[in-house]
Amino acid sequence: MSFIANTQEQQKKMLSEIGLSMDGLFSDIPKELIAKKFNLPSGMSEFEVRNRLAELAGKNHIDLTCFLGGGFYDHFIPAAVYAITGRSEFYTAYTPYQPEISQGTLQAIFEYQSLICRLTEMQTSNASLYDGGTALYEAMMMALRITGRNKILIDDSVNPIYRVMIHSYTKNLSIALEETKNEQGLINRKALLEKLDDNTAAIIVQNPNFFGCVDDFTDMAEAAHKKGALLIVSCYPISLGILKTPGAMGADIVTGEGQSLGLPMSFGGPYLGFMATKKDYVRKMPGRIVGRTKDKQGRTGFVLTLQAREQHIRRDKATSNICSNEALCALTALVYSSLLGKEGLKQTAQLCADKASYALQRMTSIKGVKSRFEVKWFFNEFVLELPANAAEIAGKLIEKGFAAGFPLSRYYQGMENSLLIAVTEKRTKQQIGMLAEALEAVL
Amino acid sequence: MVPENLLYTKDHEWTQIQGDVAIIGIDDYAQHSLGEITFIELPAVKKKLNVHDTIAAVESSKAASDVYSPFAGEIIEVNEELSSRPELINQDCYKSGWICKIKISNPDTRHLMNSAQYEEYLKTI
Numbered sequence: 067m068s069f070i071a072n073t074q075e076q077q078k079k080m081l082s083e084i085g086l087s088m089d090g091l092f093s094d095i096p097k098e099l100i101a102k103k104f105n106l107p108s109g110m111s112e113f114e115v116r117n118r119l120a121e122l123a124g125k126n127h128i129d130l131t132c133f134l135g136g137g138f139y140d141h142f143i144p145a146a147v148y149a150i151t152g153r154s155e156f157y158t159a160y161t162p163y164q165p166e167i168s169q170g171t172l173q174a175i176f177e178y179q180s181l182i183c184r185l186t187e188m189q190t191s192n193a194s195l196y197d198g199g200t201a202l203y204e205a206m207m208m209a210l211r212i213t214g215r216n217k218i219l220i221d222d223s224v225n226p227i228y229r230v231m232i233h234s235y236t237k238n239l240s241i242a243l244e245e246t247k248n249e250q251g252l253i254n255r256k257a258l259l260e261k262l263d264d265n266t267a268a269i270i271v272q273n274p275n276f277f278g279c280v281d282d283f284t285d286m287a288e289a290a291h292k293k294g295a296l297l298i299v300s301c302y303p304i305s306l307g308i309l310k311t312p313g314a315m316g317a318d319i320v321t322g323e324g325q326s327l328g329l330p331m332s333f334g335g336p337y338l339g340f341m342a343t344k345k346d347y348v349r350k351m352p353g354r355i356v357g358r359t360k361d362k363q364g365r366t367g368f369v370l371t372l373q374a375r376e377q378h379i380r381r382d383k384a385t386s387n388i389c390s391n392e393a394l395c396a397l398t399a400l401v402y403s404s405l406l407g408k409e410g411l412k413q414t415a416q417l418c419a420d421k422a423s424y425a426l427q428r429m430t431s432i433k434g435v436k437s438r439f440e441v442k443w444f445f446n447e448f449v450l451e452l453p454a455n456a457a458e459i460a461g462k463l464i465e466k467g468f469a470a471g472f473p474l475s476r477y478y479q480g481m482e483n484s485l486l487i488a489v490t491e492k493r494t495k496q497q498i499g500m501l502a503e504a505l506e507a508v509l
Numbered sequence: 510m511v512p513e514n515l516l517y518t519k520d521h522e523w524t525q526i527q528g529d530v531a532i533i534g535i536d537d538y539a540q541h542s543l544g545e546i547t548f549i550e551l552p553a554v555k556k557k558l559n560v561h562d563t564i565a566a567v568e569s570s571k572a573a574s575d576v577y578s579p580f581a582g583e584i585i586e587v588n589e590e591l592s593s594r595p596e597l598i599n600q601d602c603y604k605s606g607w608i609c610k611i612k613i614s615n616p617d618t619r620h621l622m623n624s625a626q627y628e629e630y631l632k633t634i
Contacts, residue, residue, distance in 0.1 A: 214553070349548070349550070374547075374548070374568035374569070374572070374573035375573075379571075379572060379573050380573050383566075383573075383575065
């Protein structure tokens with residue numbers, strides 16, 4: 067079957083009708099951009115395609131013991147999550163375009179929003195965004211709208227993947243984006259406070275930050291508010307089982323990556339961005355919002371609310387035009403969290419922290435291996451300073467069956483020997499011991 | 510029914526000039542087209558404006574629409590009552606439903622329509 071539906075005969079007829087040759091039709095495309103030939107081998111049968119794909123998939127190291135984190139974490143996902151979210155009734159990535167007819171979908175989103183509010187201790191949440199990075203970008207744009215200012219401060223202890231996204235989104239906008247360099251693994255308070263002025267829309271921080279370090283930003287919220295600026299906190303939802311919440315710190319907008327709530331780690335997603343804010347700012351928040359109401363007969367029902375902010379009404383002046391939600395992923399987060407419950411989430415978070423604490427102790431007992439920062443508090447991730455190049459060591463450890471961690475040199479100058487290691491509740495004492503032995507062997 | 514003592518824009522704002530202050534609102538045509546108004550985003554006092562800058566956003570149950578400034582100048586007062594009672598725009602758009610007052614930097618009104626001209630204009634749309 068040809069990809070182009072019309073025949074050569076038909077093409078000739080159409081071209082003669084408009085008086086052009088095929089080359090003439092494409093004359094607007096610069097010569098160097100026109101492909102001379104395509105490497106398209108002849109088609110395969112279904113059986114052959116399956117074999118080919120299986121062969122390619124076989125190249126993945128799927129059996130590595132995972133100590134990789136950096137924003138995405140290897141948590142246990144109960145089978146019941148798939149059993150519920152796998153129901154075909156839920157199979158749409160979007161909120162439906164005739165939303166109120168889909169009461170089940172709206173109820174699920176409403177409950178997801180309630181979950182995010184309870185987790186973050188914020189007043190209101192939207193129906194979700196693409197991922198943690200776009201959510202943070204949207205939070206930044208929201209702060210600019212709320213304050214009418216154009217300067218943003220961000221510390222480099224915020225996930226570098228998010229910062230890259232923010233830089234590319236804002237490159238051609240008139241936004242003064244100023245980055246501060248972390249101070250011993252924590253935000254650079256001095257530099258941030260120095261830069262904070264009457265034109266600052268928001269300070270962006272992360273907890274736990276990219277190095278796994280845990281902070282309390284209450285002072286930063288106060289400082290920001292004094293200057294009429296906002297505090298945006300990106301956070302890791304599992305950690306909120308035991309850590310002080312962004313809401314309790316006085317954050318104005320809270321975002322994060324929801325992958326850790328029941329979504330598998332996969333290259334490219336689909337992932338889940340969440341966003342919560344104070345009630346005062348709800349009209350400036352992007353994305354859809356589901357509200358609970360009563361119908362004429364007094365029965366509870368769910369609706370999309372505050373839609374005037376959105377693109378189908380507001381067009382180019384909408385709060386955002388790239389904020390379609392991730393309904394199925396949001397549902398997954400809801401189901402996962404409901405299955406864990408309040409105590410379960412707390413236990414999971416505590417297990418992560420305890421095991422990471424043990425892992426740091428075990429790794430730093432190896433000769434020449436140190437903790438990169440003098441960490442007071444950390445959650446489930448820490449930075450090791452190795453006596454050799456971290457990327458090379460990580461490469462060698464793959465051969466030994468470990469995804470040992472994230473070499474920080476990729477995003478941080480002067481951290482060539484630094485390896486970011488994440489430990490979840492899934493890792494056993496034995497696995498941590500085996501990683502330590504393997505590390506010792508390759509050093 | 511278009512009040513005679515006011516001036517109008519093509520975007521359906523009305524204005525009344527008192528000395529160097531202009532009171533701004535949206536007219537009956539606009540409030541009727543928008544339907545039941547549920548929220549208005551008011552401007553900040555002291556905000557500086559050029560002609561046709563956005564001064565407010567009016568949301569109804571079926572639409573959202575910006576309100577544009579007929580003058581250059583500075584916002585000196587906003588109708589705070591609209592925050593809690595946006596329906597005043599539906600009920601009484603020319604009086605208690607006023608939106609803001611602008612201290613105008615140029616008293617020229619040639620770009621605006623009087624009530625007769627505006628009535629003619631309404632027939633064309």
